[in-house]
Structure formats: C-alpha cells, structure tokens
Amino acid sequence: MITPEEAWSIVLRHVRPLRCIDKPLREAAGLCLAEDVRADRDQPPADRSAMDGYAVRVADLRRAPCSLRLVGEVAAGSAARPRVAPGTCVRILTGANVPLGADAVVVVEQTRERRGGVAFLSRAETGANILRRREEARKGEVLLRKGIILGPAQVGVCAAVGKARIKVFPRPRVAVVCTGAELRETGAKVRPHEIRNSNGPALCAALALSGRIVADHRRAPDDPERLTALLRRLMAKCDVLILTGGVSVGRYDFVEESVKKAGGKIRFHGVAMKPGKPILYATLPGRRHLFGLPGNPLSAMTGFYEFALPALLRMSGLPPDRCRPTLRLPLRSPLASKGGRVHFKLARLFWDEDGPRLEPVDSRSSADLASGGRADGVIAVPAHVTALDAGDVVTFRPWRPLP
Ligand code: AMP
Ligand code: MG
Numbered sequence: 001m002i003t004p005e006e007a008w009s010i011v012l013r014h015v016r017p018l019r020c021i022d023k024p025l026r027e028a029a030g031l032c033l034a035e036d037v038r039a040d041r042d043q044p045p046a047d048r049s050a051m052d053g054y055a056v057r058v059a060d061l062r063r064a065p066c067s068l069r070l071v072g073e074v075a076a077g078s079a080a081r082p083r084v085a086p087g088t089c090v091r092i093l094t095g096a097n098v099p100l101g102a103d104a105v106v107v108v109e110q111t112r113e114r115r116g117g118v119a120f121l122s123r124a125e126t127g128a129n130i131l132r133r134r135e136e137a138r139k140g141e142v143l144l145r146k147g148i149i150l151g152p153a154q155v156g157v158c159a160a161v162g163k164a165r166i167k168v169f170p171r172p173r174v175a176v177v178c179t180g181a182e183l184r185e186t187g188a189k190v191r192p193h194e195i196r197n198s199n200g201p202a203l204c205a206a207l208a209l210s211g212r213i214v215a216d217h218r219r220a221p222d223d224p225e226r227l228t229a230l231l232r233r234l235m236a237k238c239d240v241l242i243l244t245g246g247v248s249v250g251r252y253d254f255v256e257e258s259v260k261k262a263g264g265k266i267r268f269h270g271v272a273m274k275p276g277k278p279i280l281y282a283t284l285p286g287r288r289h290l291f292g293l294p295g296n297p298l299s300a301m302t303g304f305y306e307f308a309l310p311a312l313l314r315m316s317g318l319p320p321d322r323c324r325p326t327l328r329l330p331l332r333s334p335l336a337s338k339g340g341r342v343h344f345k346l347a348r349l350f351w352d353e354d355g356p357r358l359e360p361v362d363s364r365s366s367a368d369l370a371s372g373g374r375a376d377g378v379i380a381v382p383a384h385v386t387a388l389d390a391g392d393v394v395t396f397r398p399w400r401p402l403p
C-alpha cells in the first residue's frame with residue numbers, strides 16, 4: 001500500500017492551478033496572485049521627508065546652535081519646489097518632497113521658530129530624515145511574486161502601484177456529498193438505527209475557514225445508480241467533489257463503482273495511514289477531481305486535511321510546497337504509537353510560558369468524534385516511530401486556523 005507522501009505526489013501529478021481570471025483589486029483578498037506585480041514608478045518617486053521639521057543645508061548647521069532664514073513651506077501633496085539657498089531653510093511636513101538644495105531635514109522638536117527665522121540647536125547629518133528616491137524599489141522591480149496569497153499588506157502593495165484590477169487564480173468550486181442510508185440532518189429526529197450527518201457540516205466548516213472555497217453540500221443514498229447520476233450532475237458544475245462514506249469493502253460501499261461509471265479514473269484507493277486507510281482519489285473528465293473519504297468522522301477529517309484541502313490549495317494557485325503546511329512543535333507529554341504506518345494522532349495546542357506545545361488527545365477509534373472536538377489538529381507520527389517523549393519536536397497539521 002502506498003504511503004501518505006506517495007499518495008500526495010500522485011495528487012500533485014494531476015492537480016493544476018485553475019485558469020487565472022482578472023478581478024477588481026477589492027475582490028481579490030485571499031486569492032492567489034497569477035502575475036508578478038511590479039513597481040509602476042520609483043518608490044518613493046522623489047526624495048521625501050520622513051518627519052515634520054525644516055529642510056536645511058547640512059553645511060549651514062556646522063556652527064550650530066545657529067539661525068537660518070525661513071523662506072517657504074512644503075506640505076504633503078504640494079507640488080511647490082522652493083529652493084533652499086545658503087543661509088535659508090524651508091518648513092517641511094511628513095510626506096512632502098524635499099526642496100532643491102536641501103540635504104537634510106531637522107525635526108521640529110530640535111528647533112525654535114521665531115519671526116522670519118528658525119533656531120537650530122544642533123548639527124545635522126547628510127540625508128537625515130529623508131526617504132531617498134528609489135529607496136524602497138525601482139520602477140519595474142517585482143514587488144510581489146506570482147503564487148502568493150493576497151493578504152492585507154499585499155493588497156496594499158497592489159493599490160500603491162496602481163493595480164485596480166489584478167490577475168488571480170479563482171477559488172475551486174467544491175461539492176461535499178455524504179453517502180449513507182443511516183444519515184439524518186442536524187435538526188432532524190434520529191431513531192436508534194440512524195445517526196446525524198456530522199461529516200457534511202464539519203467539512204463545510206473546514207472549507208469555509210480555509211477562506212477560499214465555495215461549497216455545495218448534500219446527502220446521497222447507498223445506491224450506485226443514483227450516486228452515479230448525482231456525480232454526473234455535480235461534475236458539470238464543480239471542480240472538486242468530496243464524498244464521505246462508502247469507500248470500504250462493505251456490501252453497501254458503492255463509491256468506487258459509481259465513480260468509474262461516471263467516467264472517473266481511480267488514481268489510488270487505500271493509503272498506509274491511520275485513521276483513513278480506505279481513502280480514494282480519482283480524476284474525472286474535464287480536469288475534475290474526486291476524493292472519497294471514509295465515513296468515520298476522524299478518518300474523513302484526516303483525509304480532508306492530508307489530501308483534499310492541499311489539492312484545493314494547489315488548484316487555487318499555491319506552489320506545491322506551500323499546499324500542505326505543517327508546524328514543527330514540541331510535545332508537552334509523551335506519546336505512544338503502534339507504528340507500521342503513519343499514525344495521525346489528535347493533539348491540542350497549548351500556549352504556555354515556554355511557547356506553543358502539543359498535548360496528545362486520546363481517541364478510542366476513528367469514529368470518536370467527541371475526542372476530535374478537543375483537538376486543534378493532528379501529529380503525524382512516522383511509521384517507524386513507536387514512542388515519543390515530552391520535549392520531542394513533532395510535525396503538526398492544524399485542523400483550524402490558529403488563533
Ligand atoms: P462507511 O465509510 O460508509 O462505511 O461509514 C463508516 C462509519 O462512519 C459508519 O459507522 C457510518 O455510520 C459513519 N458515517 C458515515 N458517514 C457519516 C457522516 N456523514 N457523518 C457521521 N458519521 C458518518
Ligand atoms: Mg456507509
């Protein structure tokens with residue numbers, strides 16, 4: 001059976017970023033850049049004052065304390081370019097262009113202004129309090145590279161260089177389908193042989209919190225004909241289908257059969273990991289993808305975070321090495337594992353005086369959703385490891401955005 005790493009490399013061979021689109025900048029936050037963003041002019045475009053004060057010639061202040069004649073003023077936004085001749089100074093405000101002839105700005109706190117003149121208490125250094133032209137960037141220089149997610153600072157950069165519209169990768173359209181005749185919706189009455197569908201709401205929450213994905217969410221019966229028809233309909237409008245349940249070897253596990261009937265090619269079915277071993281990945285016609293996650297809630301979550309969400313991030317334009325983010329963190333308590341295959345152990349993240357540390361959370365089985373509720377993610381314990389001590393640094397995959 002293939003390892004989780006092999007399974008991910010199979011997924012990576014098939015998923016590609018979606019075709020990029022052009023968006024107004026105000027709608028682009030959270031999306032991945034599909035173009036390099038360059039400075040449209042030098043940044044700053046001219047020498048600029050970083051402070052409120054006086055523009056001076058350094059040579060005039062050699063014998064400070066001394067006074068200079070005040071000959072004008074430039075404020076931010078003013079196109080005036082007064083000249084600072086020997087023996088004179090110009091009042092300047094933060095963000096204003098430095099007048100010709102001046103080579104330093106003295107902050108207002110180190111001066112006294114009196115009728116027609118300004119007294120300077122001390123000398124100035126050349127370039128003091130001046131932001132030099134091109135200090136941040138030259139015209140044409142790349143400021144943001146294709147493939148990064150547009151966060152607030154990056155949107156600010158785009159605005160600063162005049163990009164009112166921007167090329168980005170769109171969000172994949174996703175459908176979540178929960179199979180199982182025993183499933184009822186959250187608000188419904190459940191009889192003893194029925195259970196509430198928890199995978200659907202959990203996965204929709206995971207998609208919503210990942211901030212980049214639109215979900216359609218429904219249930220399906222354990223009926224191969226109807227499931228095949230549903231898959232065909234959803235394929236027409238979604239890039240990725242995420243199914244839960246029906247991927248094991250039971251009499252009513254019809255996902256593999258239905259996927260094949262709907263034109264899908266199974267790329268793997270079964271991964272050496274616990275929980276989540278029966279997971280299935282298929283490609284569908286038209287560059288669509290399907291993940292069949294096992295029905296047990298912890299298996300479904302594990303498969304989603306290990307493969308389905310990373311695939312969605314890749315389709316959203318992230319570079320391959322950024323799609324499966326993990327943290328390396330120390331354990332707060334020892335942890336035992338059976339070994340033999342990768343074990344994903346639930347863990348809770350604690351912030352104490354020593355920084356973030358992980359506390360393993362016991363779970364009875366992959367059906368133990370209650371223990372999942374006490375966890376922030378999973379520790380990936382490699383197949384060859386059976387015991388870890390407090391203080392050992394482990395690989396943690398968060399199951400939610402960290403506070
Ligand atoms: P399956 O993978 O279909 O064999 O389901 C494995 C176990 O997970 C069974 O006990 C199911 O009842 C349970 N299960 C399947 N789907 C869901 C769901 N959407 N929410 C909660 N439990 C589920
Ligand atoms: Mg089932």
